[in-house]
Amino acid sequence: MSARLTPILILSFLSLLQPAQMVKHENFKTCSQSGFCKRNRALADRAQSAGASWTAPYELDGKTLQLKDGVLTGKIWKTEAGGIELPLEVSLFENGVARVTIDEAQRRTGEITLRHDSKARKERYDGAEKWALVGDHKCQKTATMETKEGVTTVAYGPDNYEARITHKPFSVQFLKGGEVYIVFNDRNLINVEHWRPKIEKAEGEEPTEDEETYWEETFGGNTDSKPRGPESVALDITFPGYDHVYGIPEHATSLSLKETRGGEGNYNEPYRLYNSDVFEYETDSPMTLYGSIPFMQAQKKGSTVGVFWLSAAETWVDVIKTKQNPHALTTEKASTQTHWISESGLLDVFVLLGPDAAWVYRQYGELTGFTTLPAMFSIAYHQCRWNYVSQDDVKDVDRKFDKFDIPYDVIWLDIEHTDGKRYFTWDPLTFSKPESMQKTLARRDRKLVAIVDPHIKNDENYAVDKEMVAKGFGVKDKGGEKVYEGWCWPGSSHWVDCFNPAAVDWWKSLFKFDKFIGSTPNLWIWNDMNEPSVFNGPETTMPKDNIHHGNWEHRDVHNINGMSFHNATYEGLKIRLGSGKERRPFVLTRSFFAGSQRSAAMWTGDNQADWPHLQQAFPMLLANGIAGFPFAGADVGGFFGNPSKELLTRWYQAGAFYPFFRGHAHIDAKRREPYLAGEPYVSIIRDAIRLRYSLLPAWYTAFHQASREGMPILRPHFVMFPDDEAGFAIDDQFFLGGTGLLAKPIVKESATKTTVYFPDDQVYYDYFDHTTYHRKGHHEVSAALEEIPLFMRGGHIIPRKDRPRRSSGLMKYDPYTLVIAVSSEGTADGVLYVDDGETYAHQSGAYIHRAFTFSYGDNTLRSGNLHPEPAKAAAYNKDMRSVRVERIVIVGIGKEWAAKKVVEVKQGSKTWKAKIVYTEGKDGKANTAVVRDPKVSITKDWSVNFT
Numbered sequence: 001m002s003a004r005l006t007p008i009l010i011l012s013f014l015s016l017l018q019p020a021q022m023v024k025h026e027n028f029k030t031c032s033q034s035g036f037c038k039r040n041r042a043l044a045d046r047a048q049s050a051g052a053s054w055t056a057p058y059e060l061d062g063k064t065l066q067l068k069d070g071v072l073t074g075k076i077w078k079t080e081a082g083g084i085e086l087p088l089e090v091s092l093f094e095n096g097v098a099r100v101t102i103d104e105a106q107r108r109t110g111e112i113t114l115r116h117d118s119k120a121r122k123e124r125y126d127g128a129e130k131w132a133l134v135g136d137h138k139c140q141k142t143a144t145m146e147t148k149e150g151v152t153t154v155a156y157g158p159d160n161y162e163a164r165i166t167h168k169p170f171s172v173q174f175l176k177g178g179e180v181y182i183v184f185n186d187r188n189l190i191n192v193e194h195w196r197p198k199i200e201k202a203e204g205e206e207p208t209e210d211e212e213t214y215w216e217e218t219f220g221g222n223t224d225s226k227p228r229g230p231e232s233v234a235l236d237i238t239f240p241g242y243d244h245v246y247g248i249p250e251h252a253t254s255l256s257l258k259e260t261r262g263g264e265g266n267y268n269e270p271y272r273l274y275n276s277d278v279f280e281y282e283t284d285s286p287m288t289l290y291g292s293i294p295f296m297q298a299q300k301k302g303s304t305v306g307v308f309w310l311s312a313a314e315t316w317v318d319v320i321k322t323k324q325n326p327h328a329l330t331t332e333k334a335s336t337q338t339h340w341i342s343e344s345g346l347l348d349v350f351v352l353l354g355p356d357a358a359w360v361y362r363q364y365g366e367l368t369g370f371t372t373l374p375a376m377f378s379i380a381y382h383q384c385r386w387n388y389v390s391q392d393d394v395k396d397v398d399r400k401f402d403k404f405d406i407p408y409d410v411i412w413l414d415i416e417h418t419d420g421k422r423y424f425t426w427d428p429l430t431f432s433k434p435e436s437m438q439k440t441l442a443r444r445d446r447k448l449v450a451i452v453d454p455h456i457k458n459d460e461n462y463a464v465d466k467e468m469v470a471k472g473f474g475v476k477d478k479g480g481e482k483v484y485e486g487w488c489w490p491g492s493s494h495w496v497d498c499f500n501p502a503a504v505d506w507w508k509s510l511f512k513f514d515k516f517i518g519s520t521p522n523l524w525i526w527n528d529m530n531e532p533s534v535f536n537g538p539e540t541t542m543p544k545d546n547i548h549h550g551n552w553e554h555r556d557v558h559n560i561n562g563m564s565f566h567n568a569t570y571e572g573l574k575i576r577l578g579s580g581k582e583r584r585p586f587v588l589t590r591s592f593f594a595g596s597q598r599s600a601a602m603w604t605g606d607n608q609a610d611w612p613h614l615q616q617a618f619p620m621l622l623a624n625g626i627a628g629f630p631f632a633g634a635d636v637g638g639f640f641g642n643p644s645k646e647l648l649t650r651w652y653q654a655g656a657f658y659p660f661f662r663g664h665a666h667i668d669a670k671r672r673e674p675y676l677a678g679e680p681y682v683s684i685i686r687d688a689i690r691l692r693y694s695l696l697p698a699w700y701t702a703f704h705q706a707s708r709e710g711m712p713i714l715r716p717h718f719v720m721f722p723d724d725e726a727g728f729a730i731d732d733q734f735f736l737g738g739t740g741l742l743a744k745p746i747v748k749e750s751a752t753k754t755t756v757y758f759p760d761d762q763v764y765y766d767y768f769d770h771t772t773y774h775r776k777g778h779h780e781v782s783a784a785l786e787e788i789p790l791f792m793r794g795g796h797i798i799p800r801k802d803r804p805r806r807s808s809g810l811m812k813y814d815p816y817t818l819v820i821a822v823s824s825e826g827t828a829d830g831v832l833y834v835d836d837g838e839t840y841a842h843q844s845g846a847y848i849h850r851a852f853t854f855s856y857g858d859n860t861l862r863s864g865n866l867h868p869e870p871a872k873a874a875a876y877n878k879d880m881r882s883v884r885v886e887r888i889v890i891v892g893i894g895k896e897w898a899a900k901k902v903v904e905v906k907q908g909s910k911t912w913k914a915k916i917v918y919t920e921g922k923d924g925k926a927n928t929a930v931v932r933d934p935k936v937s938i939t940k941d942w943s944v945n946f947t
């Protein structure tokens with residue numbers, strides 16, 4: 001869920017007669033309808049037409065510069081209005097990240113007056129870091145500074161980094177080994193709109209074009225009172241020689257971002273980041289969506305760099321690429337120029353110089369936190385619809401999955417399960433026995449997810465609302481005293497203010513079992529509508545002049561609102577079992593920000609049951625993954641509308657490769673649980689879901705790696721092959737973690753084949769039939785409805801569990817299959833991470849971490865321990881000791897393997913023999929061999945010798 005059904009919308013049901021559903025563009029601002037965006041774009045246009053004569057009125061005062069313990073401070077003067085003082089801080093972190101922060105002295109000291117007797121804070125918002133950043137970032141005490149002829153050079157490690165700061169006009173180049181990688185204010189578009197009093201115009205006097213949008217702004221019948229006047233910050237950031245940029249989700253666009261200032265195939269609007277409930281969003285668009293992560297990466301051959309723009313306010317980003325002159329004699333590459341524009345707050349940017357994607361992700365993770373290791377069930381299959389109408393309906397669906405032998409782990413309840421849209425309650429007629437329903441599910445180790453949204457029904461007989469209002473825990477209207485009232489699912493509603501620590505503590509308490517009556521430890525939570533969605537608000541959200549805790553305006557914190565809420569939910573779920581008994585919470589959120597990866601999974605909101613939306617999902621999930629939030633999925637089947645059986649089937653095949661894998665449907669959509677599809681569809685969907693379950697060990701290992709190092713779960717080509725420019729724009733195929741699995745699920749109608757791109761000359765094997773590909777480049781492969789193009793890159797060992805079960809919990813002690821995809825060089829290796837999948841015991845060492853290596857040299861497969869403190873795993877190993885490897889499949893071997901009948905197995909001081917069966921590959925397929933039941937334990941060091 002969800003989308004709005006306002007009275008206006010109901011009136012417009014007539015429009016449903018039109019074939020395609022369309023986003024209501026008129027409900028959302030374009031750049032020119034957003035005053036600060038329009039002003040900054042106009043400034044860019046003026047700079048463009050002025051050419052070389054253009055300069056920015058920003059000068060760094062060299063005399064004020066000080067470098068102390070890795071932090072450079074100084075003053076920038078904006079040489080307008082008698083001189084505006086802008087404090088500058090450049091922090092050089094030990095891990096190589098540089099941070100540039102610009103504030104405004106007069107607002108900081110509060111020497112300004114607000115209009116309309118506003119109670120809002122006067123400073124520029126500086127609280128985003130409290131939400132987005134984790135850990136303490138030590139600065140490099142060894143950084144040095146030198147000033148020559150108006151340029152200050154700061155040298156900092158770890159890799160001969162330099163920040164070269166030109167004083168007049170202020171600009172910064174970031175260099176590594178003498179080469180420029182990133183430039184701030186290359187085009188002189190820097191702009192910090194300083195505070196000014198409103199000067200009333202004399203009668204007949206017209207405001208200038210800029211002034212028109214300095215003060216009150218009206219859009220769609222809502223007026224923003226803007227008590228602080230204009231206060232935007234903007235900066236241009238250039239990536240010289242980089243012709244691809246990625247990231248800044250969430251947009252329904254390609255992974256490699258398009259240009260935004262017109263021209264063939266480009267957008268005319270900047271990418272917008274302003275978390276919104278965009279009803280019936282369209283594909284291939286820079287429009288804003290539900291979440292935002294202002295983190296961008298630039299890629300050129302052999303180099304990845306990143307910038308993280310820390311602002312929680314409405315933000316727009318223009319992207320243009322300088323064209324290469326085809327007649328030029330130089331080999332200079334195209335460059336990418338970006339222009340970042342935020343409505344309020346500090347100008348605060350982090351620079352990550354790579355050298356490669358893995359470093360950038362690690363550095364970004366050290367800033368904002370790595371994705372939390374999810375519970376195992378939460379990466380299995382989820383079944384949802386708006387709505388399962390009763391507990392009997394839930395039990396019926398549960399039974400049908402079993403009847404049709406389709407595994408699933410979680411069934412979901414949307415808003416209709418509540419008593420009149422009052423969260424934390426159950427409909428007394430349809431869900432009279434929620435605990436017994438959860439017990440039924442628990443029999444097969446299945447879970448329930450129920451929805452809890454941030455809008456609280458305005459009803460004094462509803463204890464949650466009564467308490468929230470009485471304690472002052474709701475968001476306030478612009479007066480700063482009265483709780484804000486707006487419309488959402490329950491009708492008139494109030495919104496919990498999770499920027500208030502006391503409100504968070506209260507919210508957390510609502511999940512206790514004696515408060516949320518009918519909940520059990522198997523119930524987890526879905527946070528929807530947390531942008532927040534307000535049906536009668538401007539752009540379907542809250543007025544920007546609403547007041548949050550600490551008197552910050554909503555405008556300052558808008559993009560963090562969703563995260564503040566799902567974080568509070570997560571913390572509440574974590575503590576409800578009591579200290580020492582915590583289980584890893586599962587929370588799904590629609591709205592998100594940088595840092596959301598620490599406490600939630602996300603999905604791409606209300607997509608549609610059509611092919612373009614199926615196609616759009618992978619680029620979106622890839623973008624989320626490289627922006628540090630890989631636990632992401634799209635509604636399988638499409639939320640609005642009714643998918644054809646072919647579309648539904650293809651969507652399950654794609655969904656089996658979404659890190660978050662959930663089927664979902666709108667209340668008006670026909671029932672479409674996978675067992676209803678009829679043959680051959682049911683069988684094909686069953687196979688796709690079983691494929692996901694069999695690869696759960698590989699998925700979980702990839703999540704573990706993401707949680708430690710920040711590497712995405714779905715890895716685009718540019719991450720895996722940073723020298724292969726032909727792969728930089730590919731976003732319809734990707735690698736699964738470090739497994740070497742390359743997937744290209746079909747997202748086009750009536751396909752029977754597709755073209756797959758292999759990025760190197762390594763051997764690739766078809767996952768299912770072991771057809772072999774040896775050459776880098778494009779290859780046509782068959783892709784009939786029952787086929788998923790999936791390949792194993794030679795050189796990898798993939799862990800699986802092949803016994804079909806009803807849920808992932810029932811697979812806990814199942815034996816493993818290891819698939820060795822032998823490289824052209826005759827080697828392979830792989831990693832497996834295992835823990836109990838639900839508690840925090842892994843944090844004290846209760847896990848298995850194995851490295852498998854195979855080489856033709858000595859014809860031996862080995863299992864070695866990666867656990868740094870094996871003693872801490874002793875108790876867990878004991879629990880797992882009977883879990884064995886039941887099968888080893890070796891793909892891509894020579895004919896001489898035909899002679900082998902037995903292999904020698906060694907574990908500890910014991911050796912024994914196991915059978916091996918060879919199969920010759922025909923018609924371009926690889927030769928394979930299978931070792932049956934080598935009887936080795938997953939917890940132990942062992943070797944299998946094939947000679």
Ligand SMILES: *[C@@H]1O[C@H](CO)[C@@H](O)[C@H](O)[C@H]1NC(C)=O
Nearest residue numbers: 501504567568570571598599
């Ligand atoms: C949630 O937010 C609080 C601050 O309110 C913070 O202390 C906590 O670490 C956050 N939790 C996560 C999982 O990020």
